[in-house]
Amino acid sequence: MNKALRRPVIAGNWKMNKTPDEAKALIEEMKPLVADADCDVVVCVPYVDIPAALEATAGSNIKVGAENCHWAESGAFTAEISAPMLKAVGVPYVIIGHSERRQYFGETDVTVNQRTKAALASGLKVILCVGELLEQREQGITEEVVRYQTKIALGGVSAEDLKNVIIAYEPVWAIGTGRTATAEQANEVNAAIRACIAELYGKDAADATVIQYGGSMNAKNAAELLAQPDVDGGLIGGASLKAPDFSVIVKAASV
Ligand code: PEP
Numbered sequence: 001m002n003k004a005l006r007r008p009v010i011a012g013n014w015k016m017n018k019t020p021d022e023a024k025a026l027i028e029e030m031k032p033l034v035a036d037a038d039c040d041v042v043v044c045v046p047y048v049d050i051p052a053a054l055e056a057t058a059g060s061n062i063k064v065g066a067e068n069c070h071w072a073e074s075g076a077f078t079a080e081i082s083a084p085m086l087k088a089v090g091v092p093y094v095i096i097g098h099s100e101r102r103q104y105f106g107e108t109d110v111t112v113n114q115r116t117k118a119a120l121a122s123g124l125k126v127i128l129c130v131g132e133l134l135e136q137r138e139q140g141i142t143e144e145v146v147r148y149q150t151k152i153a154l155g156g157v158s159a160e161d162l163k164n165v166i167i168a169y170e171p172v173w174a175i176g177t178g179r180t181a182t183a184e185q186a187n188e189v190n191a192a193i194r195a196c197i198a199e200l201y202g203k204d205a206a207d208a209t210v211i212q213y214g215g216s217m218n219a220k221n222a223a224e225l226l227a228q229p230d231v232d233g234g235l236i237g238g239a240s241l242k243a244p245d246f247s248v249i250v251k252a253a254s255v
């Protein structure tokens with residue numbers, strides 16, 4: 001599989017952190033540090049920070065993403081935000097299926113699929129998260145789990161729409177725990193996801209699909225993870241809230 005066919009994407013997932021003023025300040029700090037990045041740089045921010053983030057990133061190489069969206073276009077879904085709403089305010093990216101949504105908010109593979117299709121139909125780029133629980137890794141079923149999640153999430157997604165999907169392999173046991181998958185583990189699962197994409201859409205589509213790793217990626221371990229042939233970038237939680245650390249990861253993806 002030819003890594004040169006893919007442009008790495010480094011995306012921050014800010015989770016439930018930062019007020020709009022704090023978001024603006026963090027982006028202003030990041031801008032000069034990532035200005036010469038040779039990869040795509042995205043910050044996925046809380047909904048209320050989106051206007052401030054769009055304003056602060058205007059004219060820069062940093063793109064803004066949301067952290068979720070609903071599957072319906074509109075309707076009686078109190079507190080939810082739809083994909084057309086995100087598109088209307090000018091957000092290009094959205095994370096779907098993050099393990100915290102699956103773990104704490106009842107997200108299922110089926111709703112991940114519904115949200116993915118809604119986001120793609122609105123012209124958003126989707127960062128689609130898959131990953132196994134610790135007990136699933138210990139049972140030796142990691143590949144089955146991520147293949148299952150990937151297949152259901154992409155049900156009904158056309159080859160054309162797949163071009164707007166980034167997959168983030170995020171082992172749940174590595175998220176926010178400080179415990180990172182080894183570079184070999186990350187590459188092995190990313191390769192399995194790519195093989196699954198090849199089965200579904202063919203080798204060319206699989207070669208073109210960006211597959212990130214996420215899970216305690218930081219300034220120290222990023223270079224080794226990102227050097228792996230099937231790791232095309234990262235989805236970064238904690239370290240994306242510190243501009244110097246985030247910029248080191250961006251630089252590691254740019255070589
Ligand atoms: C994440 O939230 O997607 C994530 C990978 O978090 P962390 O980097 O903090 O493990």
